[in-house]
Amino acid sequence: AQSVTQPDIHITVSEGASLELRCNYSYGATPYLFWYVQSPGQGLQLLLKYFSGDTLVQGIKGFEAEFKRSQSSFNLRKPSVHWSDAAEYFCAVGRGFQKLVFGTGTRLLVSP
Amino acid sequence: NAGVTQTPKFQVLKTGQSMTLQCAQDMNHEYMSWYRQDPGMGLRLIHYSVGAGITDQGEVPNGYNVSRSTTEDFPLRLLSAAPSQTSVYFCASSKTGTEFDEQYFGPGTRLTVT
Numbered sequence: 001a002q003s004v005t006q007p008d009i010h011i012t013v014s015e016g017a018s019l020e021l022r023c024n025y026s027y028g029a030t031p032y033l034f035w036y037v038q039s040p041g042q043g044l045q046l047l048l049k050y051f052s053g054d055t056l057v058q059g060i061k062g063f064e065a066e067f068k069r070s071q072s073s074f075n076l077r078k079p080s081v082h083w084s085d086a087a088e089y090f091c092a093v094g095r096g097f098q099k100l101v102f103g104t105g106t107r108l109l110v111s112p
Numbered sequence: 113n114a115g116v117t118q119t120p121k122f123q124v125l126k127t128g129q130s131m132t133l134q135c136a137q138d139m140n141h142e143y144m145s146w147y148r149q150d151p152g153m154g155l156r157l158i159h160y161s162v163g164a165g166i167t168d169q170g171e172v173p174n175g176y177n178v179s180r181s182t183t184e185d186f187p188l189r190l191l192s193a194a195p196s197q198t199s200v201y202f203c204a205s206s207k208t209g210t211e212f213d214e215q216y217f218g219p220g221t222r223l224t225v226t
């Protein structure tokens with residue numbers, strides 16, 4: 001069965017420091033991979049997605065993610081974190097017709 | 113454009129009560145879906161619809177009913193609320209429902225069943 005693992009429940013990063021959020025997936029075919037962000041009290045917003053082609057994808061708000069098939073990973077990165085990036089981040093894999101399977105999320109805290 | 117709207121924002125029910133969570137979108141999207149979000153479990157798909165008059169079950173459909181009489185609205189009905197249905201519920205929509213389309217999420221409804 002398809003699954004997504006986000007091994008870090010919480011991560012604290014200093015403002016201005018770099019960020020990497022981990023995501024590993026289990027999927028039998030070529031995966032469609034997504035990162036969503038959820039700000040407090042809000043719904044989810046798509047940051048970026050990967051379907052095929054270039055394994056480094058750029059998203060909104062300065063985020064990028066790299067697909068590594070050999071490691072079954074799709075880690076999210078940002079070179080310099082801002083206080084407004086504090087939120088919960090979800091990795092998801094698409095398994096046909098919008099049936100997304102979500103990871104359990106990583107809560108990002110940004111310290112001054 | 114209001115996007116995807118959900119009402120109410122918060123709701124408390126007693127066990128056995130029924131209620132309907134409302135979801136509407138003004139983007140003329142064909143595909144709509146309902147998810148529940150529980151701590152430590154991510155989002156799980158409850159039901160989805162690929163167009164007016166067509167609905168199907170997702171991963172966790174038991175205890176929930178849906179219908180889609182118009183393109184804009186996709187209400188979720190709890191027939192007899194149970195404490196296990198305490199959760200945050202998100203409605204989402206996308207233009208066609210394929211993996212290539214971005215899903216737009218509503219702000220959520222936080223439901224507590226006592």
